[in-house]
Amino acid sequence: MKVYLYEKIWMWGSALLIVAFLGSLLATTFGLGIRPPSHVETIDPKAVRTDPRFAASGVTVRPDGSVRVVALAQIWAFVPNEIRVPAGRPVTFRVTSPDVLHGFQIVGTNVNAMVAPGYVSQVTTTFHRPGEYLIVCNEYCGLGHHVMAGKLIVEAAP
Amino acid sequence: MNRAQRLPLAHLWVAFAAFGLASLMAVMQAMSRAEVQLPARTAAIYYLSVTAHGVLTALVFTTFFIMGFGYVIARTALRRPLVGEGVAWASFWIALIGTLLATLVIVLGKASVLYTFYPPLQAHPGFYIGAALLVIGSWGWCWVMVRTYRAWRRDNSGAPAPLAMHGLLATVIVWILATIGVAIEVVVLLIPWSLGITKTVDPILARALFWWFGHPLVYFWLLPAYVAWYTILPREAGGKLFSDPLARVVFVLFIVLSTPVGFHHQFMDPGIPAGWKLFHTVNTFAILFPSFLTAFTVIASLEVAGRMRGGRGLFGWLGKLPWGEPLFTSVVLAMTIFAVGGFSGAVNAGYGMNAMVHNTAWVQGHFHLTVGSAVALTFMGLTYWLLPRLLGRELKFPAFAQVQPWLWFVGMMFFAVANHVTGLLGMPRRVYDPAYFGAAAARAWAPWTAVSAAGGVILFVSAMSFLLVAVGTALWGKRMASPPEIAYAEPLEPVPPRRSLWDRFGLWTVLAVLLVLIAYGLPLFGLLRLERFGSPGFKPF
Ligand code: HEM
Ligand SMILES: [Cu+2]
Ligand SMILES: [Cu+2]
Numbered sequence: 001m002k003v004y005l006y007e008k009i010w011m012w013g014s015a016l017l018i019v020a021f022l023g024s025l026l027a028t029t030f031g032l033g034i035r036p037p038s039h040v041e042t043i044d045p046k047a048v049r050t051d052p053r054f055a056a057s058g059v060t061v062r063p064d065g066s067v068r069v070v071a072l073a074q075i076w077a078f079v080p081n082e083i084r085v086p087a088g089r090p091v092t093f094r095v096t097s098p099d100v101l102h103g104f105q106i107v108g109t110n111v112n113a114m115v116a117p118g119y120v121s122q123v124t125t126t127f128h129r130p131g132e133y134l135i136v137c138n139e140y141c142g143l144g145h146h147v148m149a150g151k152l153i154v155e156a157a158p
Numbered sequence: 159m160n161r162a163q164r165l166p167l168a169h170l171w172v173a174f175a176a177f178g179l180a181s182l183m184a185v186m187q188a189m190s191r192a193e194v195q196l197p198a199r200t201a202a203i204y205y206l207s208v209t210a211h212g213v214l215t216a217l218v219f220t221t222f223f224i225m226g227f228g229y230v231i232a233r234t235a236l237r238r239p240l241v242g243e244g245v246a247w248a249s250f251w252i253a254l255i256g257t258l259l260a261t262l263v264i265v266l267g268k269a270s271v272l273y274t275f276y277p278p279l280q281a282h283p284g285f286y287i288g289a290a291l292l293v294i295g296s297w298g299w300c301w302v303m304v305r306t307y308r309a310w311r312r313d314n315s316g317a318p319a320p321l322a323m324h325g326l327l328a329t330v331i332v333w334i335l336a337t338i339g340v341a342i343e344v345v346v347l348l349i350p351w352s353l354g355i356t357k358t359v360d361p362i363l364a365r366a367l368f369w370w371f372g373h374p375l376v377y378f379w380l381l382p383a384y385v386a387w388y389t390i391l392p393r394e395a396g397g398k399l400f401s402d403p404l405a406r407v408v409f410v411l412f413i414v415l416s417t418p419v420g421f422h423h424q425f426m427d428p429g430i431p432a433g434w435k436l437f438h439t440v441n442t443f444a445i446l447f448p449s450f451l452t453a454f455t456v457i458a459s460l461e462v463a464g465r466m467r468g469g470r471g472l473f474g475w476l477g478k479l480p481w482g483e484p485l486f487t488s489v490v491l492a493m494t495i496f497a498v499g500g501f502s503g504a505v506n507a508g509y510g511m512n513a514m515v516h517n518t519a520w521v522q523g524h525f526h527l528t529v530g531s532a533v534a535l536t537f538m539g540l541t542y543w544l545l546p547r548l549l550g551r552e553l554k555f556p557a558f559a560q561v562q563p564w565l566w567f568v569g570m571m572f573f574a575v576a577n578h579v580t581g582l583l584g585m586p587r588r589v590y591d592p593a594y595f596g597a598a599a600a601r602a603w604a605p606w607t608a609v610s611a612a613g614g615v616i617l618f619v620s621a622m623s624f625l626l627v628a629v630g631t632a633l634w635g636k637r638m639a640s641p642p643e644i645a646y647a648e649p650l651e652p653v654p655p656r657r658s659l660w661d662r663f664g665l666w667t668v669l670a671v672l673l674v675l676i677a678y679g680l681p682l683f684g685l686l687r688l689e690r691f692g693s694p695g696f697k698p699f
Pocket of ligand 1: 216
């Protein structure tokens with residue numbers, strides 16, 4: 001196969017670019033621990049409201065100072081609808097659905113997760129800027145999909 | 159019109175009808191997202207419309223166009239009649255009946271589940287059965303393509319397939335690998351569930367099977383466009399194909415790599431371990447390589463053409479290219495848009511970056527650049543090239559055919575740039591109205607959704623111009639005594655007379671299957687071993 005010099009340069013250049021992309025991706029994965037939410041835990045969607053893991057939704061502060069938020073995404077609301085968390089501390093959201101697929105996206109942050117019935121989604125982040133954030137459902141879930149929204153209030157640390 | 163042309167033409171007309179209907183829905187959607195209060199605007203109609211638009215463009219327009227184009231290539235590149243015309247017609251009717259059934263159910267409002275139909279949203283069984291028939295029809299097409307190639311190979315032992323056919327065979331193999339996933343999803347999980355025979359479905363398992371199909375689907379659209387870029391564009395530009403052997407390598411790499419990448423659509427999903435998502439990510443970046451090679455070969459071929467036409471200097475050859483030819487303009491603009499779409503795609507595939515854009519309007523911007531332009535605009539250009547050759551008529555309204563690709567380009571720039579921006583600002587995709595009760599974040603989207611709507615109107619005008627030319631040519635185009643022939647670009651260096659490693663489809667298919675078994679077999683096995691709870695169906699539409 002005849003390959004011209006310019007073609008060779010281009011091929012090596014492309015390969016290098018791809019390696020650079022992957023390299024930076026692996027560096028942030030293993031160096032900074034940036035991974036997509038990939039929690040593996042199942043739950044019976046018909047029993048979420050009685051399951052001890054989700055029976056009481058809301059915010060709890062754990063002894064080590066980290067914050068845990070338990071929420072339901074359901075047709076067409078988030079429960080609780082308003083979530084208050086402190087700034088500057090790791091917050092772990094645990095979300096599931098009793099009905100169809102939903103999304104859990106906090107606009108203006110890196111929180112974005114699919115919520116599927118039968119599974120528990122878990123995502124951890126730290127909010128640095130106090131203020132009010134919009135939570136939206138970003139996976140189509142029926143006629144009320146566009147009104148499925150909530151509010152996150154990040155309070156300045158005391 | 160010669161009888162043999164009826165088969166591809168029948169496919170093309172179904173594709174154009176689907177495209178026309180989908181464009182009409184699309185402007186309405188673009189306006190709805192900008193909160194333009196059209197008459198009869200309701201959420202129910204919006205989601206019905208997005209379902210129809212997605213199905214008609216992503217599944218019907220593309221599949222029918224590719225099947226028709228494939229038959230043209232098999233017959234003209236191999237210079238022999240198709241093997242199994244009867245099967246081809248039967249497949250056409252099966253696919254058409256499936257399409258009509260699914261469309262009817264959607265229009266009746268019984269299947270507003272979007273073209274991704276994720277359970278536990280549950281459509282009327284007619285939707286899933288219609289989709290299955292469309293796929294079964296396309297398998298008939300695969301059978302005819304492969305049989306025709308084998309018959310040709312018996313008479314040309316040892317010779318490599320003409321490049322156009324090589325690319326189409328790669329398309330066929332990618333499609334077969336892809337549709338296994340969706341066939342399992344639809345036939346094993348969804349049809350029995352929608353008929354009430356089974357009670358529940360696991361939504362994450364269903365999503366994994368869908369995206370096993372959903373990503374190679376993208377290459378099923380793209381490879382025929384690449385065939386046009388490699389084998390038709392250089393000749394119409396007045397030049398030669400820069401490298402035939404490298405093009406073969408490109409198509410083979412797509413066979414191997416296009417399926418084991420689907421988890422990059424499920425980065426945000428629970429239930430799938432991060433390690434497997436990373437494995438699919440590495441494959442995803444690897445598959446950028448053949449597209450980079452394509453960029454080089456195609457641009458080099460255009461330079462060859464420009465210089466053969468007397469162009470001089472570093473960039474002087476650009477001006478010598480046939481910018482007045484509708485095929486040329488459409489394809490070159492399609493390729494330009496694809497370069498932009500490739501970059502936003504690399505962001506989507508970024509394992510860590512995906513969280514910023516997943517399910518936002520960014521994604522909608524991205525795929526309108528790729529399938530909605532790189533592929534669709536190439537197909538429109540091909541139509542301007544094919545119709546005179548198949549119908550034996552001159553193109554009617556050629557001025558429209560010249561302006562239409564530019565309108566698409568401009569409209570798409572408005573539309574796609576605006577959607578990328580609103581996506582970064584956090585606006586979700588697939589929403590009827592993004593007002594969110596006046597939330598501050600949502601107010602920031604409004605100027606951009608207006609730009610996107612303006613782009614939608616320009617795109618609609620472009621789509622209608624395209625249809626005007628196509629229908630006008632069929633009805634009123636002047637008959638030609640001797641229509642131009644369907645011929646493919648010659649390579650700069652003669653093609654070697656013997657098949658090489660890169661022509662061994664069987665071998666590469668085995669490798670591809672092994673990769674699929676690793677990339678899907680192992681994680682799905684892990685998923686099936688969890689204590690899983692299925693979901694009953696919901697119809698909140
Ligand atoms: C007239 C030109 C077009 C316009 C104005 C347009 C506009 C739109 C809009 C506004 C949406 C809905 C977005 C949402 O709610 O998330 C959409 C969805 C979509 N479009 Fe287009 N589009 C056009 C052409 C195309 C073409 C040519 C293709 C592919 C060949 C295409 C493929 C899709 C797909 C696959 C969806 C996704 C549906 C879903 O999210 O379920 N569109 N389009
Ligand atoms: Cu929702
Ligand atoms: Cu939703």
